[in-house]
Amino acid sequence: MIVAERKPLGEILKNLEPHKKVLILGCGECVTVCMTGGDKEARETALALSIARKKAGSPIEVKSHTVERQCEPEYLESARHLVEEADVVVSLACGVGIQNMNEYYADKRTLPGVNTTFMGMPTEQGVWTENCLGCGNCVLDETMGICPIARCSKSMLNGPCGGSQNGKCEVSKDIDCAWHLIVERLMKFNKLGALQEVKEPKDWSTSHHGGPRKMIREDVRL
Amino acid sequence: MTKSNLQKVLESGAFAVTGELGPPKSGQRDVIEHHASHLKGVVDSVNITDNQTAIVRTSSIATGRILLDMGIEPNVQMTVRDRNRIAIQADVLGAVALGMKNILCIQGDHATLGNEPKAKNVNDLDSMNLISALKKMRDEQEFIGGDKLDAPIDLYIGAVANPFADPFEYRPYRLAKKIEAGAQFIQTQVIFDMERFERYMKIVVDMGLHEKAHIIAGITPLKSLGAARYMKNNVAGMIVPDHIIDRLKGAKDKKAEGVNIAVEMIEHLKTIEGVAGVHIMAVAWEEIVPEIAERAGLLPRPTFD
Numbered sequence: 001m002i003v004a005e006r007k008p009l010g011e012i013l014k015n016l017e018p019h020k021k022v023l024i025l026g027c028g029e030c031v032t033v034c035m036t037g038g039d040k041e042a043r044e045t046a047l048a049l050s051i052a053r054k055k056a057g058s059p060i061e062v063k064s065h066t067v068e069r070q071c072e073p074e075y076l077e078s079a080r081h082l083v084e085e086a087d088v089v090v091s092l093a094c095g096v097g098i099q100n101m102n103e104y105y106a107d108k109r110t111l112p113g114v115n116t117t118f119m120g121m122p123t124e125q126g127v128w129t130e131n132c133l134g135c136g137n138c139v140l141d142e143t144m145g146i147c148p149i150a151r152c153s154k155s156m157l158n159g160p161c162g163g164s165q166n167g168k169c170e171v172s173k174d175i176d177c178a179w180h181l182i183v184e185r186l187m188k189f190n191k192l193g194a195l196q197e198v199k200e201p202k203d204w205s206t207s208h209h210g211g212p213r214k215m216i217r218e219d220v221r222l
Numbered sequence: 223m224t225k226s227n228l229q230k231v232l233e234s235g236a237f238a239v240t241g242e243l244g245p246p247k248s249g250q251r252d253v254i255e256h257h258a259s260h261l262k263g264v265v266d267s268v269n270i271t272d273n274q275t276a277i278v279r280t281s282s283i284a285t286g287r288i289l290l291d292m293g294i295e296p297n298v299q300m301t302v303r304d305r306n307r308i309a310i311q312a313d314v315l316g317a318v319a320l321g322m323k324n325i326l327c328i329q330g331d332h333a334t335l336g337n338e339p340k341a342k343n344v345n346d347l348d349s350m351n352l353i354s355a356l357k358k359m360r361d362e363q364e365f366i367g368g369d370k371l372d373a374p375i376d377l378y379i380g381a382v383a384n385p386f387a388d389p390f391e392y393r394p395y396r397l398a399k400k401i402e403a404g405a406q407f408i409q410t411q412v413i414f415d416m417e418r419f420e421r422y423m424k425i426v427v428d429m430g431l432h433e434k435a436h437i438i439a440g441i442t443p444l445k446s447l448g449a450a451r452y453m454k455n456n457v458a459g460m461i462v463p464d465h466i467i468d469r470l471k472g473a474k475d476k477k478a479e480g481v482n483i484a485v486e487m488i489e490h491l492k493t494i495e496g497v498a499g500v501h502i503m504a505v506a507w508e509e510i511v512p513e514i515a516e517r518a519g520l521l522p523r524p525t526f527d
């Protein structure tokens with residue numbers, strides 16, 4: 001899933017200073033699951049904003065609403081009435097949803113209410129970790145299903161580096177060294193020899209470094 | 223092909239001695255000259271760190287040229303942290319044009335550990351890729367992307383090894399991989415845990431790796447108890463055993479004891495099979511290196527015409 005964190009209330013408030021009528025728009029997908037931008041959080045955020053503005057002596061009308069999936073245009077129409085009524089929208093969806101809103105309702109501004117952080121998964125209650133950088137050329141088959149691009153702090157193809165100690169990454173004791181995990185899993189499957197092949201430099205052109213990407217499927221186009 | 227002094231020493235079978243210099247956080251040539259002057263004639267080649275621990279300093283290649291002007295052979299450290307393959311290959315050519323031959327391929331500490339923690343970590347290549355790239359540039363006159371160099375270059379390719387990083391079982395294999403990729407000499411992380419280093423070297427020798435590349439063991443004289451504790455707790459991939467800390471604690475003159483430990487360690491390293499030399503890292507304490515080298519019986523250094 002795509003993981004996001006809500007922006008600090010102060011930052012959202014600052015952006016809303018000139019506005020009187022605001023719509024907080026949640027999304028029913030990833031940000032609901034990571035408990036950042038679903039219906040519950042949209043209501044909470046709306047309430048918190050209206051209390052803060054009242055206290056500051058400049059009350060604001062805040063409504064909240066949640067669409068099923070903010071990252072696809074089809075799902076945005078249901079919010080039309082509320083969007084048109086508001087001066088500005090604050091989206092609690094990921095960066096994709098926020099951009100979709102700005103495009104779909106081009107006459108209205110939709111501001112970010114979250115910081116979109118990564119593609120990852122929950123590892124325990126209340127904890128999410130990054131797993132994939134969308135590099136466009138997956139090597140999980142070579143690394144026993146553990147991503148060296150997203151989970152190694154140096155995105156090494158020939159790891160581990162010299163900073164790996166006690167299974168932890170040199171960057172922080174809170175980060176597992178991906179290459180330690182890869183080596184352990186290779187040993188478990190008796191495949192450590194596979195690591196002796198020197199991997200060529202990665203082709204980053206399939207990742208964002210090749211420019212913004214687009215997927216075209218002629219077979220499903222209309 | 224003309225060889226670097228370091229390559230000549232190692233190939234002659236003499237026990238090599240390398241030093242290390244950390245360029246300043248300034249553009250002061252005289253400061254570089256001052257630190258380097260202590261190492262002249264005492265070591266075979268001087269490593270010049272490349273923004274070590276991700277802290278911005280004078281460029282290693284520029285510093286290398288200053289050393290050459292002083293008649294000291296540099297060993298240019300090159301990390302993959304701050305430059306992509308375009309910049310790295312350009313810098314290799316630049317270093318060669320300025321007269322440098324030894325290049326030590328390093329991954330580089332993560333930028334979050336240094337003084338520009340908000341920097342983008344490049345890591346376009348990894349350290350293994352860098353070794354292969356240098357070998358390809360030298361042996362095939364070809365860049366990573368396949369384009370050809372206009373003329374051959376001379377390089378002596380080095381890599382680092384850390385016997386104190388984990389997983390321990392994998393470390394000798396990682397060394398084998400670096401040698402396979404093209405590393406001709408290896409400089410190790412600073413050794414304090416001699417027992418672990420000996421275990422590592424035993425495996426390395428059993429694998430025959432010491433016959434494929436020259437392995438130079440890393441030593442740092444401890445200047446104070448604080449320095450020892452700092453290394454133990456704050457330096458990535460370093461082990462400082464308690465008996466070393468205790469020994470310093472018990473000593474009246476910590477500096478002298480630090481030097482004693484270093485000299486004893488070098489004497490010991492000379493007896494370990496597969497160790498081809500020592501790399502003395504006394505950054506910001508270069509003036510102590512002549513004494514250590516003298517007492518460890520490493521002087522005079524061999525010369526070649």
Ligand code: SF4
Binds near residue numbers: 135137138140147148
């Ligand atoms: S290798 Fe690339 S595509 Fe595969 S998980 Fe890692 S970042 Fe994602």
Ligand code: SF4
Binds near residue numbers: 151159161165176178
């Ligand atoms: S310690 Fe492990 S995860 Fe961290 S940079 Fe090194 S190899 Fe990658």
